[in-house]
Amino acid sequence: MSIWEYANPKKFITTTERVIPALWVASAICIVVGLIWGFFFTGDEVRQGATVKIIYLHVPSAMLAINIWVMMLATSLVWLIRRHHVSALAARAAAPVGMVMTLIALVTGAIWGQPTWGTWWVWDPRLTSFLILFLFYLGYMALWEAIEDADTAADLTSFLCLVGSVFALLSRYAVNFWNQGLHQGASIMRTAAVTGTDTEEKVNNIYFYPLMLCIVGFVLLFLALLFYRTGTEIRSRRIKALLARERVMA
Amino acid sequence: MSLTISDLCIARGGVAVLEGLSFSLEPGQALILRGPNGIGKTTLLRTIAGLQPPVSGVVEGGDETIAYAGHSDGIKPTLTVAENLTFWAKVFGAEGIDAAIAAFDLEILRDRPAGELSAGQKRRLGLSRMLVTGRPIWVLDEPTVSLDVKSVAMFADAVRAHLGQGGSALIATHIDLGLDSEVLEVGPYKAKLPAIDDFDGGFL
Amino acid sequence: MIALLMRDLRLAMRAGGGFGLGLAFFLIVTVMVPLSVGPQAALLGSIAPGVLWLGALLACLLSLDRLLALDWEDGSLDLLATAPLPLEATVSIKALAHWITTGLPLVLAAPVLGVLLNLPVPGFKWVLVSLLLGTPALSVIGTFGAALTVGLKRGGLLMSLLVMPLYMPTLIFGAEVARRGAISMEVQTPLLMLAGISAASIALLPFASAAVLRINLR
Numbered sequence: 001m002s003i004w005e006y007a008n009p010k011k012f013i014t015t016t017e018r019v020i021p022a023l024w025v026a027s028a029i030c031i032v033v034g035l036i037w038g039f040f041f042t043g044d045e046v047r048q049g050a051t052v053k054i055i056y057l058h059v060p061s062a063m064l065a066i067n068i069w070v071m072m073l074a075t076s077l078v079w080l081i082r083r084h085h086v087s088a089l090a091a092r093a094a095a096p097v098g099m100v101m102t103l104i105a106l107v108t109g110a111i112w113g114q115p116t117w118g119t120w121w122v123w124d125p126r127l128t129s130f131l132i133l134f135l136f137y138l139g140y141m142a143l144w145e146a147i148e149d150a151d152t153a154a155d156l157t158s159f160l161c162l163v164g165s166v167f168a169l170l171s172r173y174a175v176n177f178w179n180q181g182l183h184q185g186a187s188i189m190r191t192a193a194v195t196g197t198d199t200e201e202k203v204n205n206i207y208f209y210p211l212m213l214c215i216v217g218f219v220l221l222f223l224a225l226l227f228y229r230t231g232t233e234i235r236s237r238r239i240k241a242l243l244a245r246e247r248v249m250a
Numbered sequence: 251m252s253l254t255i256s257d258l259c260i261a262r263g264g265v266a267v268l269e270g271l272s273f274s275l276e277p278g279q280a281l282i283l284r285g286p287n288g289i290g291k292t293t294l295l296r297t298i299a300g301l302q303p304p305v306s307g308v309v310e311g312g313d314e315t316i317a318y319a320g321h322s323d324g325i326k327p328t329l330t331v332a333e334n335l336t337f338w339a340k341v342f343g344a345e346g347i348d349a350a351i352a353a354f355d356l357e358i359l360r361d362r363p364a365g366e367l368s369a370g371q372k373r374r375l376g377l378s379r380m381l382v383t384g385r386p387i388w389v390l391d392e393p394t395v396s397l398d399v400k401s402v403a404m405f406a407d408a409v410r411a412h413l414g415q416g417g418s419a420l421i422a423t424h425i426d427l428g429l430d431s432e433v434l435e436v437g438p439y440k441a442k443l444p445a446i447d448d449f450d451g452g453f454l
Numbered sequence: 455m456i457a458l459l460m461r462d463l464r465l466a467m468r469a470g471g472g473f474g475l476g477l478a479f480f481l482i483v484t485v486m487v488p489l490s491v492g493p494q495a496a497l498l499g500s501i502a503p504g505v506l507w508l509g510a511l512l513a514c515l516l517s518l519d520r521l522l523a524l525d526w527e528d529g530s531l532d533l534l535a536t537a538p539l540p541l542e543a544t545v546s547i548k549a550l551a552h553w554i555t556t557g558l559p560l561v562l563a564a565p566v567l568g569v570l571l572n573l574p575v576p577g578f579k580w581v582l583v584s585l586l587l588g589t590p591a592l593s594v595i596g597t598f599g600a601a602l603t604v605g606l607k608r609g610g611l612l613m614s615l616l617v618m619p620l621y622m623p624t625l626i627f628g629a630e631v632a633r634r635g636a637i638s639m640e641v642q643t644p645l646l647m648l649a650g651i652s653a654a655s656i657a658l659l660p661f662a663s664a665a666v667l668r669i670n671l672r
Contacts (some may be wrong), residue, residue, distance in 0.1 A: 152669055
């Protein structure tokens with residue numbers, strides 16, 4: 001039993017179809033419980049008041065925005081090396097989800113920034129790099145749409161993802177350098193609280209557990225969307241293949 | 251320098267078009283490919299020239315030995331005939347374009363910008379490129395398109411001379427070039443469509 | 455390889471080759487900036503390095519769609535792919551030809567246009583140096599974008615969308631060198647980063663461009 005068995009489109013669809021409903025339910029429970037717990041059963045933060053609670057949407061979406069790109073990079077590499085169609089289609093299916101997550105992170109960030117920093121937008125490195133990430137998603141999806149031949153599109157977008165990842169990383173360091181970031185301190189505290197690198201912070205932070213629940217919920221939601229959308233992509237590829245076959249027969 | 255094709259299967263747009271093709275081309279030999287439009291002759295020639303990978307099967311002896319001429323001639327309209335040809339001669343490390351110019355009767359057009367040539371003249375320029383490549387195996391896709399009778403004879407002479415020097419040629423064409431050549435009908439090699447089963451790796 | 459370079463340069467010089475179009479575009483953009491933001495010398499002086507960099511970048515971008523598309527349309531790319539020259543070398547030479555016909559004139563014109571924008575005196579040297587270091591990267595990265603979109607009929611707009619995010623690190627460090635230079639700040643760090651990006655792009659990206667081109671030629 002190897003993981004590559006799931007690279008067979010049929011095996012992939014039959015397996016994922018069984019887990020997708022469970023994923024929907026689990027993610028809904030996590031997100032709903034996490035949000036209710038977070039919004040109504042945790043106190044306001046000393047400095048930021050109730051506005052801090054947007055963290056429950058902002059942080060999970062921001063984490064996914066980055067990690068979905070990393071996942072696309074991984075599946076693109078699998079496609080280029082092992083030529084599994086499902087892998088390339090999974091990257092294609094994930095891209096719009098990643099783009100929406102980036103957008104959610106940007107919008108919730110702006111909503112959070114307004115009362116906290118007094119402005120909707122600052123050219124903070126973190127914000128700027130998310131905007132750049134958004135543009136990378138946009139270009140990646142546009143390339144998929146523009147190319148007719150499915151395998152060519154998979155190859156080209158994989159290369160774009162590969163090269164794009166390097167340049168996205170470079171951009172991240174470039175914007176860090178370009179504007180040292182007035183709000184970096186707050187970000188670091190936030191990340192430390194989220195990832196639990198700071199144990200003290202983790203235990204003391206009342207926002208930690210509902211936030212964890214929301215993150216788990218978002219990840220499950222992403223998996224459900226990914227499996228569902230990949231299944232759709234596989235079916236649409238099958239229709240294309242059948243149509244091409246018919247054209248040859250005619 | 252012989253070219254050997256064994257059990258070749260080729261695809262266009264993700265659909266297999268020809269399969270089970272095997273033949274070999276020896277020095278001094280010309281092989282004419284025939285078959286109805288859309289059967290996959292161009293795809294076959296591009297695969298042999300190394301421009302696209304085969305689905306399965308092997309092309310042996312095609313590395314750095316093939317001079318390919320497709321539907322477009324790669325002619326730059328703002329360069330003169332001589333400049334166009336000199337460029338390809340230099341790329342292929344050959345010297346002198348005079349033989350090629352003479353073989354296709356391009357002497358009087360030599361310093362004209364290629365953009366001013368007629369379609370047939372352009373084709374002659376495109377074909378004369380084969381002579382400056384210095385490569386033993388010519389792979390030609392419909393080389394006689396827009397050529398008049400005299401130019402076709404000129405082309406046939408060039409191919410004959412090439413074969414005489416130990417070269418070989420693989421030509422997809424519908425007209426009779428008057429060459430002492432074998433004909434390969436590719437129609438029977440039309441790929442059989444795979445049966446529709448429930449989602450294999452190729453989505454059929 | 456030299457034959458290919460000479461041919462590309464000759465094509466650019468001949469009628470319809472587009473030589474000088476990028477330069478003219480750069481000039482027009484630079485002239486439009488004072489018209490849009492106002493003629494205050496202090497303001498212009500402070501934004502001049504960034505404007506020069508952005509103008510050069512856009513001029514570079516606009517000339518990319520001819521880089522491979524013309525050779526694609528007339529079949530030259532097919533023939534070049536079957537020629538003894540490795541495709542990696544072909545795309546490198548094409549990028550070099552693009553830099554000589556587009557990038558280099560932009561670099562040389564930038565100080566002149568700097569005068570129009572009231573660029574502070576110490577800035578001239580650094581605008582020149584940063585563009586000289588950065589434009590080769592723009593050409594090489596652009597070649598990758600051109601290779602990605604070469605088979606598409608109206609690939610120009612898509613190519614801009616793909617190439618511009620890739621241009622960002624180069625733009626940020628390049629413009630930073632020019633900006634810091636203009637106000638006599640230390641420029642070493644961004645300068646080294648810019649040089650690093652250029653060197654790495656020139657060394658590695660031709661492989662990606664050639665791979666992508668091979669896929670498009672199939």
